[in-house]
Amino acid sequence: MSPDDPTPTDPSDLAIETRGLTKVFGAQKAVDGVDLAVPRGSVFGFLGPNGSGKTTSIRILLGLSAATSGEVRVLGRPVPEKAAEVLPAVGALVEGPAFYPFLSGRDNLRRLDAADPTTSPRTRRARVEEALERVGLEHAASKKAHAYSLGMKQRLGLANALLSPRELLVLDEPGNGLDPQGSREVRGLIRSLAEAGTTVFVSSHLLWEVEQMCSHVAVMSAGRLVWQGPLDRLRAEGAVQVRVRTPDVAEAQTALTALGLRPETASPGLLVAALGEDVVVEQVVAALVRADVRVRGVEVSGETLEDRYVALTGEGFDVAG
Numbered sequence: 001m002s003p004d005d006p007t008p009t010d011p012s013d014l015a016i017e018t019r020g021l022t023k024v025f026g027a028q029k030a031v032d033g034v035d036l037a038v039p040r041g042s043v044f045g046f047l048g049p050n051g052s053g054k055t056t057s058i059r060i061l062l063g064l065s066a067a068t069s070g071e072v073r074v075l076g077r078p079v080p081e082k083a084a085e086v087l088p089a090v091g092a093l094v095e096g097p098a099f100y101p102f103l104s105g106r107d108n109l110r111r112l113d114a115a116d117p118t119t120s121p122r123t124r125r126a127r128v129e130e131a132l133e134r135v136g137l138e139h140a141a142s143k144k145a146h147a148y149s150l151g152m153k154q155r156l157g158l159a160n161a162l163l164s165p166r167e168l169l170v171l172d173e174p175g176n177g178l179d180p181q182g183s184r185e186v187r188g189l190i191r192s193l194a195e196a197g198t199t200v201f202v203s204s205h206l207l208w209e210v211e212q213m214c215s216h217v218a219v220m221s222a223g224r225l226v227w228q229g230p231l232d233r234l235r236a237e238g239a240v241q242v243r244v245r246t247p248d249v250a251e252a253q254t255a256l257t258a259l260g261l262r263p264e265t266a267s268p269g270l271l272v273a274a275l276g277e278d279v280v281v282e283q284v285v286a287a288l289v290r291a292d293v294r295v296r297g298v299e300v301s302g303e304t305l306e307d308r309y310v311a312l313t314g315e316g317f318d319v320a321g
């Protein structure tokens with residue numbers, strides 16, 4: 001295999017990998033045989049309805065809770081065995097971050113930074129100010145934490161995760177408690193961190209939120225992993241038909257047939273073809289361009305991403321167990 005041709009399942013390309021991850025509470029399997037594969041460099045959305053097992057899985061990834069069975073590797077090393085080595089490279093925001101209520105946001109961060117033996121006291125002040133600024137909390141930094149709104153606490157939790165440069169960020173519902181403007185800012189922040197090379201594993205129960213910031217997604221339902229892969233593939237799987245408007249019908253027909261599709265002329269200048277599992281719309285457009293077909297329009301019809309998500313999770317208004 002050439003270096004230009006890495007196998008996507010190569011373990012060294014994975015920031016998080018689990019095999020058969022299971023957590024049982026009493027008679028309930030909160031997490032049931034989950035095999036996660038989170039590629040390095042991805043913004044990976046961990047999506048699922050309330051109670052589907054996201055927080056439980058995240059707590060295990062961070063060594064905060066023990067799995068009943070299964071294996072976990074974070075940044076290539078086994079957790080919890082090597083947690084002490086791995087966790088300094090991992091920034092985390094988990095449900096309800098605990099802060100000292102009578103300290104200011106800034107002083108809380110300074111304490112948390114001081115508790116990390118890998119950080120330098122000399123640069124602490126600058127690091128704390130930078131983290132506060134990145135999450136838009138610089139003006140509220142002197143306020144006592146008990147006076148913070150849920151959204152402000154969430155931002156402070158995120159600032160804590162950003163105190164040091166991290167290879168991996170694990171964020172449990174970072175949009176919780178934020179107003180629309182705040183959650184937009186957090187999505188922008190996550191995208192910019194990812195552009196700078198950090199892998200971000202982020203849970204959410206909101207499809208539209210995942211859609212706006214993630215490159216990859218894993219879908220959980222009642223403790224089970226029901227789908228994972230690039231978000232574009234999830235979207236493409238729901239696409240069932242492509243409609244191409246072109247004056248070059250014959251050439252377009254040849255190009256689509258070469259892809260293995262069976263295009264039909266629906267009306268003059270309009271070709272329609274069913275998309276198979278192996279052919280996605282991007283390939284159709286690329287083939288038409290390669291064949292110098294003049295394209296006036298391409299439409300895809302079929303399930304929306306939301307239809308796919310509901311089909312996978314069977315989500316109604318019920319909350320799992």
Ligand SMILES: Nc1ncnc2c1ncn2[C@@H]1O[C@H](COP(=O)(O)OP(=O)(O)OP(=O)(O)O)[C@@H](O)[C@H]1O
Binds near residue numbers: 025051052053057
């Ligand atoms: N400590 C616990 N003891 C008993 N049951 C638990 C415990 N923690 C979680 N559960 C149960 O495990 C299941 C999965 O919960 P979990 O919090 O992981 O889901 P989630 O997907 O993170 O949901 P949410 O989006 O509501 O946070 C739920 O049915 C929950 O009631």
